[in-house]
Amino acid sequence: xxxxxxxxxxxxxxxxxxxxxxxxxxxxxxxxxxxxxxxxxxxxxxxxxxxxxxxxxxxxxxxxxxxxxxxxxxxxxxxxxxxxxxxxxxxxxxxxxxxxxxxxxxxxxxxxxxxxxxxxxxxxxxxxxxxxxxxxxxxxxxxxxxxxxxxxxxxxxxxxxxxxxxxxxxxxxxxxxxxxxxxxxxxxxxxxxxxxxxxxxxxx
Amino acid sequence: xxxxxxxxxxxxxxxxxxxxxxxxxxxxxxxxxxxxxxxxxxxxxxxxxxxxxxxxxxxxxxxxxxxxxxxxxxxxxxxxxxxxxxxxxxxxxxxxxxxxxxxxxxxxxxxxxxxxxxxxxxxxxxxxxxxxxxxxxxxxxxxxxxxxxxxxxxxxxxxxxxxx
Numbered sequence: 001x002x003x004x005x006x007x008x009x010x011x012x013x014x015x016x017x018x019x020x021x022x023x024x025x026x027x028x029x030x031x032x033x034x035x036x037x038x039x040x041x042x043x044x045x046x047x048x049x050x051x052x053x054x055x056x057x058x059x060x061x062x063x064x065x066x067x068x069x070x071x072x073x074x075x076x077x078x079x080x081x082x083x084x085x086x087x088x089x090x091x092x093x094x095x096x097x098x099x100x101x102x103x104x105x106x107x108x109x110x111x112x113x114x115x116x117x118x119x120x121x122x123x124x125x126x127x128x129x130x131x132x133x134x135x136x137x138x139x140x141x142x143x144x145x146x147x148x149x150x151x152x153x154x155x156x157x158x159x160x161x162x163x164x165x166x167x168x169x170x171x172x173x174x175x176x177x178x179x180x181x182x183x184x185x186x187x188x189x190x191x192x193x194x195x196x197x198x199x200x201x202x203x204x
Numbered sequence: 205x206x207x208x209x210x211x212x213x214x215x216x217x218x219x220x221x222x223x224x225x226x227x228x229x230x231x232x233x234x235x236x237x238x239x240x241x242x243x244x245x246x247x248x249x250x251x252x253x254x255x256x257x258x259x260x261x262x263x264x265x266x267x268x269x270x271x272x273x274x275x276x277x278x279x280x281x282x283x284x285x286x287x288x289x290x291x292x293x294x295x296x297x298x299x300x301x302x303x304x305x306x307x308x309x310x311x312x313x314x315x316x317x318x319x320x321x322x323x324x325x326x327x328x329x330x331x332x333x334x335x336x337x338x339x340x341x342x343x344x345x346x347x348x349x350x351x352x353x354x355x356x357x358x359x360x361x362x363x364x365x366x367x368x
Binding site: 003004006007008010011014015018019020021022023026027029030032033034035036037038040103104105106107108109110111112115191192194195198199 | 210213214215217218221222225226229240242243244246247248249250251252255256265268269271272273275276277278279306309310313314317321322323326328331332333334342343344345346359362363366
């Protein structure tokens, strides 16, 4: 006999040994809090959307705006802030549309695809947000090097070293942001990715 | 959600709870984890219930939502580490035709199933529940041919585990 046939024969016998919950017990259970991974994906994604916005709020504060004005960066800062908010709004709409497609009633493959697609929206948003960092750092550094207020200070140092430090700061900020994001992404999606790959790579 | 709907759902769940318990047995290895997964599946079923139109049988719909929760939505709780694992023989034979060789074979088989991936476990579960390949394919989102081939691969995997 095939080993699975032996199992099949035994499978039916176990019904009597299984727990039997009463309707009252079941009623209590269905009103408990869900700890579904989708709920966590939603909460963490929202935080990820909000973080760059909050950072931009900080960058756009009045006293900092005065400094930007002195450096001739006021317009640049204004445009990048508006651009950042517009990008955030577009991605949040895309995120919401993808999130709405997540349904436990889909097939396993469609459910996994929709969850991963939803997270990918956040991934692209994070990429764009992080790519803004080196642009901001380099433009600010360039303007500072040429601003009458700061130029004499920087003149004392080797220009190569200054740009090396600026690059190091930009790379470190991007790297740190990316590392935190990958860590969150990994924790949330490791198991889902494995299952997704198993269903998608299967060609028969 | 209305009380009538809740009562109807609880009645359906009570009647078909064996399906959920069996899935929990396959995907968890101790009582706490079993209870956690049972709770999460019940919550997901209740959340999805208003959309259940009765086009499919309640049990068929239940297989899909429950397996999706076990494979995808459930976040394994850490507290299960603290409790003792199930005995290897979870499903004991209560048969008059007691056969020690068969019991040993079954013990090893259930242990082998535990070592399978989440997806393979789902396939084995649907096979044991005597679902046809079309239903298996629909639940998993793969083609019928793929379901057949994949099931054969799972059988071979089990054979490899059992006869290394």
